[in-house]
Amino acid sequence: MMLSHVTTMLRRWQLGRRAVVAFPLVWLLLFFLLPFALVLKISLSQGAVAIPPYGPLVEYADQTLSIFLNLGNYLFLLSDSLYVAAYWGSVKTAFMSTVVCLLIGYPMAYAMARAPARWQLLLLLLVMLPSWTSFLIRVYAWMGILSNSGLINNLLMGLGLIETPLRMMNTQFAVVIGIVYAYLPFMVLPLYAHLTRLDNSLLEAASDLGSRKLNTFIKVTLPLSLGGIIAGSMLVFIPAVGEFVIPELLGGPDTLMIGKVLWEEFFLNRDWPIASALAMVMLLLLLIPIVWFHRYQSRELEV
Amino acid sequence: MSLVRRRPHFSTVMLIIGLLFLYLPMAVLVVYSFNSSRLVTVWAGFSTQWYSALFRDQQILSAVWTSLKIAFFAASMAVCLGTVAAFVMTRFGHFRGKTALSSMVTAPLVMPEVITGLSLLLLFVQMAQLTGWPADRGASTIWIAHTTFCSAYVAVVVAARLRELDSSIEEAAMDLGSPPLKTFFFVTLPIIAPALAAGWLLAFTLSLDDLVIASFVSGPGANTLPMVVFSSVRLGVSPKINALATLIILTVSLATFLAWYFMRRSEAKRQQSLKQDAA
Numbered sequence: 001m002m003l004s005h006v007t008t009m010l011r012r013w014q015l016g017r018r019a020v021v022a023f024p025l026v027w028l029l030l031f032f033l034l035p036f037a038l039v040l041k042i043s044l045s046q047g048a049v050a051i052p053p054y055g056p057l058v059e060y061a062d063q064t065l066s067i068f069l070n071l072g073n074y075l076f077l078l079s080d081s082l083y084v085a086a087y088w089g090s091v092k093t094a095f096m097s098t099v100v101c102l103l104i105g106y107p108m109a110y111a112m113a114r115a116p117a118r119w120q121l122l123l124l125l126l127v128m129l130p131s132w133t134s135f136l137i138r139v140y141a142w143m144g145i146l147s148n149s150g151l152i153n154n155l156l157m158g159l160g161l162i163e164t165p166l167r168m169m170n171t172q173f174a175v176v177i178g179i180v181y182a183y184l185p186f187m188v189l190p191l192y193a194h195l196t197r198l199d200n201s202l203l204e205a206a207s208d209l210g211s212r213k214l215n216t217f218i219k220v221t222l223p224l225s226l227g228g229i230i231a232g233s234m235l236v237f238i239p240a241v242g243e244f245v246i247p248e249l250l251g252g253p254d255t256l257m258i259g260k261v262l263w264e265e266f267f268l269n270r271d272w273p274i275a276s277a278l279a280m281v282m283l284l285l286l287l288i289p290i291v292w293f294h295r296y297q298s299r300e301l302e303v
Numbered sequence: 304m305s306l307v308r309r310r311p312h313f314s315t316v317m318l319i320i321g322l323l324f325l326y327l328p329m330a331v332l333v334v335y336s337f338n339s340s341r342l343v344t345v346w347a348g349f350s351t352q353w354y355s356a357l358f359r360d361q362q363i364l365s366a367v368w369t370s371l372k373i374a375f376f377a378a379s380m381a382v383c384l385g386t387v388a389a390f391v392m393t394r395f396g397h398f399r400g401k402t403a404l405s406s407m408v409t410a411p412l413v414m415p416e417v418i419t420g421l422s423l424l425l426l427f428v429q430m431a432q433l434t435g436w437p438a439d440r441g442a443s444t445i446w447i448a449h450t451t452f453c454s455a456y457v458a459v460v461v462a463a464r465l466r467e468l469d470s471s472i473e474e475a476a477m478d479l480g481s482p483p484l485k486t487f488f489f490v491t492l493p494i495i496a497p498a499l500a501a502g503w504l505l506a507f508t509l510s511l512d513d514l515v516i517a518s519f520v521s522g523p524g525a526n527t528l529p530m531v532v533f534s535s536v537r538l539g540v541s542p543k544i545n546a547l548a549t550l551i552i553l554t555v556s557l558a559t560f561l562a563w564y565f566m567r568r569s570e571a572k573r574q575q576s577l578k579q580d581a582a
Contacts, residue, residue, distance in 0.1 A: 134551050
């Protein structure tokens, strides 16, 4: 009697446990994983003048089942230098922006971690606050600053330092500035989290043993904050590769980036199969950084 | 206390420069929202005309309302989904599908928006073909898309809190005969409530801010605020957008200040009660 009661309790508990796991798992399978399978499927289909604008993959007619796997979209991407240039442009721009973010963000996070305890929360909020306002509006701010009749040019011409306005808008420079500005908080946050966890006694031990400051920094602080460097860099690099808004608003014809090309293929040319193939290749390109970030992040999530 | 002024540390100088870099462009936006000239870069005198123009713009006002509604429901659903995911990841030990779940929970954090947007649109189109739903894309499809990527952020915030939290309190409750569900609602939830609130606010701002994913999955009916702002700014700078930016910056700053004030006060209280306990 007692035993059967316990087994029903246990069974009910197991059932409840499974239901609790299923809720997020099913949601993510349906709205995160399945969509990627569909991108792969559409990337292998033929473009068509229809709604939606692509042909079927499987067809049954005259007692024959035909499966069409059209690799043409991928071959087209390789044959057209526009796409190759756009991928290269994206990776190059994202890499430069990540390096600049790291060079500015690391000292910032370091100073925050060393600040008196009562200042730290305020500094953290100050760094994060811009990212809570509006991404679009923060990029827009630079349009008024960098344009030919913008703030910087007006200032320099007013001081008589230059005669004709410097061309800064619609250049690679503007795009990098925009990405650094928009993503800097995401670099500082993980760096700060790692640097505050740093055990001060290790630094004291190093200095007691006669290590110079720079030496201690390179041999102790830097390796111990490596996790933060990786997380911060991936949080900047991966979204920056696919960035659309910044190259659209601040970039020009010479700053080709893949996110913008994908957007145009989809919304202007209505070529869904090519847009899907572009997305698949981008995903392949980002696979290593994403897996790297994921392994680091899931370690943080589970431990 | 030494009276000799120390040379400021290199990193302190960089922190100040970095903060100036973050705040000067926003200050410029605010200043020029009070400019009477249509030209955003030439100062022509103080005026609040762009604010009244903003409040007469029906398109912007209705987009604000649409965005707020979507953000409210997306953040609420994301908190449910993200909290359950975080709880399962940190408290359930090993179970089937754990690797799949952990990969999918954090992946949206770094997924380029154009890929997420495109993939979800293709899903909605296929679903409409197979099941007839969603017949029209709009607020409901944006809600699903936002819930999915926001829940990743909630999961990270809540999981961080759950890891800090000593699970022995929950175990004690269960040892005393409290069923797991009751333990979760009456023991775990009250302790992690601040993390839930932080996750909700983060999800709310992320949803309000999203342009790319919403553009892909939206239909003709639903225009969110970023979509309206984007179609305006790609034509060039406009003082009305500066006025809108000022209001957004003001709201976020005020909310952040209040959060900081209350966090400081509760911290001070905690310190005081610790002192009293010790005495």
